[in-house]
Amino acid sequence: MTDKSTNRADIQRRNFLKSGALLMSFSLASGVNLMIMNSGANAQANAKIRWGLLIDANKCSPECDACIRACANEHGWENNGKLTDPQWIRKVKLKNKQTGREVSLPLMCQHCEFPPCVDVCPTGASFKRKDGIVLVDRHICIGCRYCMMACPYKARSFVHEKINNQKTTTPRGKGTVEACNLCVHKLDRGDGITACAQACENSGNGAIIFGNLNDKNSKISRALANYPSVELRDDLGLNLAVRYQNI
Amino acid sequence: MRVLLGALLIFIFFANSLIAEDNFPLIPKATGKPHPEGNEFIRINHMDLLRHDRDLVVKEGIRNIDNSLAQCVTCHVVRDENNEPVTYESEEYFCRVCHDYVAVKLDCFTCHNSVPSAEVSISLFRDENAPFERLMAYLEEKDNDR
Amino acid sequence: MERIKYSELSSGTKLWWAAAILTIIMAIGAFAVFKIEHYGHIVTGMNNQIVWGVPHIFAIFLILSASGALNIASIGSVFGKQEYKPLARLSSLMAISLLIGGLAILVLDLGRVDRLIIAMTTYNFKSIFAWNVLLYTGFLGIVAIYLYAQMVRKEQPFLLKSTALIAFLWRLILTTGTGSIFGWLVARSAYDAAIMAPMFIAMSFSFGLAVFMLIFFGISALGSGQYTAQMRIRQARLLVIFVGVVLYFTLISHLTNLYLAEHGGYERFILLDGGIYSFLFWVGHIFIGSILPLILLLHPRLNIRKGIIILAAILVVLGGFTQLYVIIIGGQAYPLEIFPGYEVSSSFSDGIINKYTPSYLEFMLGMGGVGLALFIILLGVKILRILPVNLSKNLGYENKLDVK
Numbered sequence: 061m062t063d064k065s066t067n068r069a070d071i072q073r074r075n076f077l078k079s080g081a082l083l084m085s086f087s088l089a090s091g092v093n094l095m096i097m098n099s100g101a102n103a104q105a106n107a108k109i110r111w112g113l114l115i116d117a118n119k120c121s122p123e124c125d126a127c128i129r130a131c132a133n134e135h136g137w138e139n140n141g142k143l144t145d146p147q148w149i150r151k152v153k154l155k156n157k158q159t160g161r162e163v164s165l166p167l168m169c170q171h172c173e174f175p176p177c178v179d180v181c182p183t184g185a186s187f188k189r190k191d192g193i194v195l196v197d198r199h200i201c202i203g204c205r206y207c208m209m210a211c212p213y214k215a216r217s218f219v220h221e222k223i224n225n226q227k228t229t230t231p232r233g234k235g236t237v238e239a240c241n242l243c244v245h246k247l248d249r250g251d252g253i254t255a256c257a258q259a260c261e262n263s264g265n266g267a268i269i270f271g272n273l274n275d276k277n278s279k280i281s282r283a284l285a286n287y288p289s290v291e292l293r294d295d296l297g298l299n300l301a302v303r304y305q306n307i
Numbered sequence: 308m309r310v311l312l313g314a315l316l317i318f319i320f321f322a323n324s325l326i327a328e329d330n331f332p333l334i335p336k337a338t339g340k341p342h343p344e345g346n347e348f349i350r351i352n353h354m355d356l357l358r359h360d361r362d363l364v365v366k367e368g369i370r371n372i373d374n375s376l377a378q379c380v381t382c383h384v385v386r387d388e389n390n391e392p393v394t395y396e397s398e399e400y401f402c403r404v405c406h407d408y409v410a411v412k413l414d415c416f417t418c419h420n421s422v423p424s425a426e427v428s429i430s431l432f433r434d435e436n437a438p439f440e441r442l443m444a445y446l447e448e449k450d451n452d453r
Numbered sequence: 454m455e456r457i458k459y460s461e462l463s464s465g466t467k468l469w470w471a472a473a474i475l476t477i478i479m480a481i482g483a484f485a486v487f488k489i490e491h492y493g494h495i496v497t498g499m500n501n502q503i504v505w506g507v508p509h510i511f512a513i514f515l516i517l518s519a520s521g522a523l524n525i526a527s528i529g530s531v532f533g534k535q536e537y538k539p540l541a542r543l544s545s546l547m548a549i550s551l552l553i554g555g556l557a558i559l560v561l562d563l564g565r566v567d568r569l570i571i572a573m574t575t576y577n578f579k580s581i582f583a584w585n586v587l588l589y590t591g592f593l594g595i596v597a598i599y600l601y602a603q604m605v606r607k608e609q610p611f612l613l614k615s616t617a618l619i620a621f622l623w624r625l626i627l628t629t630g631t632g633s634i635f636g637w638l639v640a641r642s643a644y645d646a647a648i649m650a651p652m653f654i655a656m657s658f659s660f661g662l663a664v665f666m667l668i669f670f671g672i673s674a675l676g677s678g679q680y681t682a683q684m685r686i687r688q689a690r691l692l693v694i695f696v697g698v699v700l701y702f703t704l705i706s707h708l709t710n711l712y713l714a715e716h717g718g719y720e721r722f723i724l725l726d727g728g729i730y731s732f733l734f735w736v737g738h739i740f741i742g743s744i745l746p747l748i749l750l751l752h753p754r755l756n757i758r759k760g761i762i763i764l765a766a767i768l769v770v771l772g773g774f775t776q777l778y779v780i781i782i783g784g785q786a787y788p789l790e791i792f793p794g795y796e797v798s799s800s801f802s803d804g805i806i807n808k809y810t811p812s813y814l815e816f817m818l819g820m821g822g823v824g825l826a827l828f829i830i831l832l833g834v835k836i837l838r839i840l841p842v843n844l845s846k847n848l849g850y851e852n853k854l855d856v857k
Contacts, residue, residue, distance in 0.1 A: 105368035139800065143500035143808065147801045155796040167791070167799070176639055182586060184577035189368060197365050198418055202572050203564015205504040206582050212640035214789055214801065218504060218564065221495040224394070226420045228377050233418030234493045235564030248368045292791055296639055307792070412567075 104248065110192040111242055112273040112301035113257065114280050114289065115165055117154075119267035122164040125151055127268065130259030131168075134243060136227040137217075146217035148240045149256060154307065163307060166256065166268070169194060169215035169240035170292060173299035177207035177216065186237075192273075192301050193242045201236040208237060212293045215239045242301075273301060332408045335401050339382035353379075357415075376415055381423040395421035457539045459604075459838035467675050468835070475828040482821010485814040486561045494564065497815050502807035503785045508562040510777045511819030514660060515555030515826055516589070516631055517653060517773075520624040521661010523548035523596065525688075526603075527624075530617030536687065539841035540669070545600040546833040547665060548624075549593055554826025556589055558819055581633045588627045595620050604838065628654045635780070642719040643784030648709070652702035656773065659695035662688060663769035668827070670763055672834060679844050682757070689762045693750045696769060700743045703776075715793070722787050722806070723779065730783035733775045742772010782809055 131149045132138060139145040149168040155161070175194045177186045185201035188194050196207075196216075208216045216239040223233055229245040232238050243254040253261075257270035271280030283289075289303040342349045349356075356374040363369040383401040384392045393400055395416040398407060406413045415421075462468060488496055499506040525544035529537035560569055576583045599616040602609060632653030638644040666688055673680040707724065710716035723734055746765040755761045786807045791797070797804030834840055 104370075105366075141800065143502060143802065144495055146501070150799050150801040150803070152792075152797055152799040152803055154792055157794055157796055167803075178577075179579050180582060180638075181577050182580045182582035183571055183575045187366070189366070191368070195365070199361060199365065200568070200571050200575055201565065202568045204572075204582065205564070206580075206634075208501070208504040209785070210638050210640055212789065213791055214502075214803070217501050218494065220500070221493040222417075226418065228380075228420050228424040231418040231420070236418070237564070244368065245370070248370045414567075 105190040105193070107190040108274060110273040110301060111247065112171070112192070112271065112280060112303065113242075113254070114269040114271075114283055114303050114305065116267045116269075116305045117163040117165040118306035119265050120163070120165050121263075121265055121267075122151075122153060122162075124263055124265060126259040126263040126265075127151075127166050127256035130255040131240070134227070134246075134255035135230040135241075136225070136232070137238075144218075144220040146219065146238060148215075148217070148238070165304060165307065167213065167215075167292075168256070168302070169242070170213050170298070171240075171242060171301035173301070175298065176210040176212065176296075180206045180210040182206065189244070191247075193244055193247075194239075195241050195244065196237050196239065198231065198233065198236040198238070203235040203237065205237060211239075212296060212298075332404045334404055335383070335385045335399070337382045337401070338384070376419050377423070380419075380421060384423050392422040457841050458843045459542065460840055460842045461836060461838055462672065462831075462834045462840060463676050464835075465676050468831070471671075471675060472828070472831060475824045475831065478824030479821055479828060481817050482561075482819075482824060485817035485821060486566070488814055489562070489818070490566055496812060498809055498811040499815070500807075500809070502802045503782060503809040505781055505785065506809065507811040507815035508558050508818045508822075510774060510781055511822055512555045512558040512562070513631065513781070514773055514777055515551050515558070515822060517628065517657040518660045518664040519548050519551035519555060520592070520628045520631075521657035521659065522551055522665045523620060523624050524658060524661055525665055526599070527617065527621040530603075530613060531621045536684070539844055540684070542600065542603050542837075542839045543669065543672075543834070544665060545596050545603065545620075546837070546839055547668060547830055548596050549600070550829035550833065551664065551826045552589060552593060553829060554822040554824075557825050558822035561818060561822075581630055581637055585627075585630045585634065588623070588630050592620075592623055592627050595623050624657075625654060628657045631657075635784070640789065641784055641787075642710075642716050642790060643723075643780070643787055646706060646709070648702060648706045652699070652706060655695065655698040655702050656776070659692065659699045659769060660773040662692050662695055663766040663773070666692070666766045667763070667770065668830060670766075672830075672840065679841060681844055682759075684844075685759065685762055686757050689750050689756060689765065692765065692769065693747060696743055696746055696750075699776075700739075700747075703738070715790075718790070719787050723783055727783060727786075727806075730779055730786060734779045734783075737775025738772050738779060741768050742775060746772070785809075 128149055128151060135148060137146045137148055139147045149166050151164055152167045153162065153164045171188075171192055171194045173188075173192065175186070175188055178188055178194065181187075182204060183200045183202055185197045185199075186194070186207045187197060203218070205218055208214075208218060216237050218237050219232060219234050221234060226232055230241075243251070243256075246254065253270050257268040260266060260268040269280045269283055271278040273281060273284075275281060276285075283305075284303060287305060289305045290307060291298075291300040291303060294300075353374075357376060357379075360372040360374045361376075363372055364375070385397075385399050385401050387393050387397075387399075395403060395413060397403070400421065402413050402415075497506060497508075522544055525537055526541035526548075528534050529539075529541045560566065560572075563569070563572075572586060576586075578584070595616065599613075599620045602613040602616050605612075629650040632650035635644040635653075636646055636649030666685065669680050707720060710720045723730055725731055727734075746768045749761050749765045749768075750756045752761075786809060788797070788802070788804050788806065791803070802808075
């Protein structure tokens with residue numbers, strides 16, 4: 061089954077590449093302005109790219125929740141403090157038990173290279189894209205929640221009730237599991253940044269750097285090469301795409 | 308037993324008249340350009356096209372496809388008396404008109420938004436020349452797979 | 454030696470009452486399913502922290518009992534103990550029925566029940582969950598053939614022997630798979646241990662036997678079963694061993710965790726200050742589910758009494774439920790250690806004991822599965838020749854041990 065769909069996908073892609081990619085924009089009768097993205101080869105999931113985030117806990121202000129609001133707004137989720145409410149990204153406050161030092165940081169799906177959620181998913185709904193983004197294919201998610209049991213970061217939420225008025229770019233619905241998708245729709249259309257990183261930049265804190273971990277010259281790679289950073293639960297050997305500094 | 312068979316025959320007879328042509332659902336008019344492949348083609352194949360392209364989007368991140376659901380929703384919007392788009396919860400919703408008629412469950416809109424959104428970039432029939440040929444190639448491929 | 458005769462359960466008022474009660478229980482379960490389906494899991498007590506709740510406890514209990522219930526047949530056919538053979542048919546029927554009941558709960562608790570077909574057709578072979586789907590369905594098929602081989606008019610020794618052996622091996626693999634659902638979770642301190650698989654096997658032996666005994670008592674009470682004294686005393690002794698083995702595995706797993714500093718917090722939580730979880734562990738699992746039945750079943754005078762043996766089996770079942778509650782819910786209630794050495798707080802329950810209040814719907818769903826399993830068993834013994842009827846007369850099973 062999977063083979064077949066990959067085949068089709070390949071055919072479609074080949075045809076598509078032959079036809080070339082253009083950027084155009086035109087108006088529809090209703091007045092809605094539709095834009096066609098130039099994406100082609102560079103915007104679709106590319107195995108040469110590995111998207112990642114670098115989060116500097118020192119620069120993250122404890123009071124600021126710009127990244128959370130940006131994510132909620134981008135993807136249309138809401139957390140009102142109920143235990144059943146989703147939370148794609150959350151602010152965690154840390155206090156070192158020995159030294160008493162306090163920091164805060166945003167925590168979201170870490171987009172592991174070896175994601176436990178993908179290993180345990182019975183149907184393969186939980187999967188990793190070629191560019192390292194870990195996603196839930198909600199078309200085949202049966203809502204068993206085993207991935208939520210398996211995630212070391214509690215990154216995933218289960219949609220407990222009916223949802224209306226979803227964002228068109230982020231379909232989500234009752235009975236399936238969801239998590240940070242690294243703003244995959246934004247990356248695919250070539251925005252080159254996630255909502256949280258953009259919001260953090262706009263807030264002036266600049267605690268989140270987004271970029272391609274495989275590109276040695278990207279800002280994120282240079283920062284990682286020059287300053288110490290950690291992975292959360294690095295004992296698990298999952299090789300995370302989200303790294304932290306100054307925890 | 309004979310009574311049962313008789314009842315069944317009578318039922319079939321009437322059921323037949325029930326699906327006579329004048330009882331077909333009234334399909335709401337769409338805005339935008341017509342499907343280059345023809346409506347009949349889309350009526351028969353829309354589910355395969357949607358499934359094929361959803362896999363492209365979700366798995367491969369190829370989003371400038373011909374048959375995105377957001378695109379369907381944009382052109383096939385049905386508006387109520389206040390000129391507001393109706394959601395799939397209304398019986399007048401474009402997809403539901405036929406889906407209710409043939410009693411096929413509509414599953415897209417438990418997750419996807421059923422009304423058009425202005426904020427989104429969606430591809431319209433981007434490649435004006437080739438989509439039909441490509442569709443044919445795809446469907447041939449599908450036939451070969453079977 | 455005369456052949457053992459088998460017969461259907463004879464009709465009677467009691468039987469109809471039992472069927473009616475079970476139907477009502479199933480209807481209640483169905484109500485819960487529709488309600489959860491319609492409103493979503495918001496109507497259950499499960500949430501984003503406790504993602505598996507009471508339905509999963511029922512489901513896993515039934516699945517473990519299913520593979521354990523087959524032991525009676527295996528002891529007869531694989532290990533050649535003649536005295537267990539007459540019960541092999543009932544044992545196989547129970548294995549199938551209990552598994553169906555457990556799977557029904559598991560499946561009906563899914564977020565998207567309507568996508569069951571996807572679960573059956575799309576597999577990720579790296580997932581132990583996916584393997585379990587295959588193991589469960591395979592088990593149903595193999596035990597069905599095994600049951601056929603036992604019941605077929607013209608005996609086929611090879612078919613019987615081989616299916617008995619395959620079924621026995623399969624149930625070991627199956628329970629290993631069930632245990633590994635937890636054992637292979639690296640994320641949580643409560644799980645992530647190879648001992649989960651053998652411990653679940655031990656649990657399945659113990660729960661399965663206790664459930665078998667209780668159901669057989671129940672069927673005997675409905676009329677035509679013959680739970681002879683010797684049989685029940687023999688099984689009670691076996692239950693002592695199984696309960697002891699579960700206790701042993703529990704001890705080892707906790708000792709191992711206590712030795713490792715990183716699991717100290719979790720052990721403290723379960724054993725000492727976990728509130729309901731510590732209570733359920735010590736009072737439910739250890740005292741009611743293990744110590745008390747061991748005392749009853751080892752007592753030289755009490756352990757041959759019918760009432761005492763029934764009581765002990767009930768206690769083992771109750772203890773089993775509490776044990777699973779502690780493992781499944783307690784394991785999730787303890788916070789994930791994402792930042793060792795830090796005090797953690799957030800708006801998503803980081804660093805705190807997760808709250809869980811099961812809703813009545815979850816119990817209704819779980820009981821519905823139990824009702825389904827029992828109904829299938831009842832249907833089976835009613836329409837098939839499952840129950841041995843001439844045990845005491847022909848095989849000398851009755852002896853002086855029978856003190857009523």
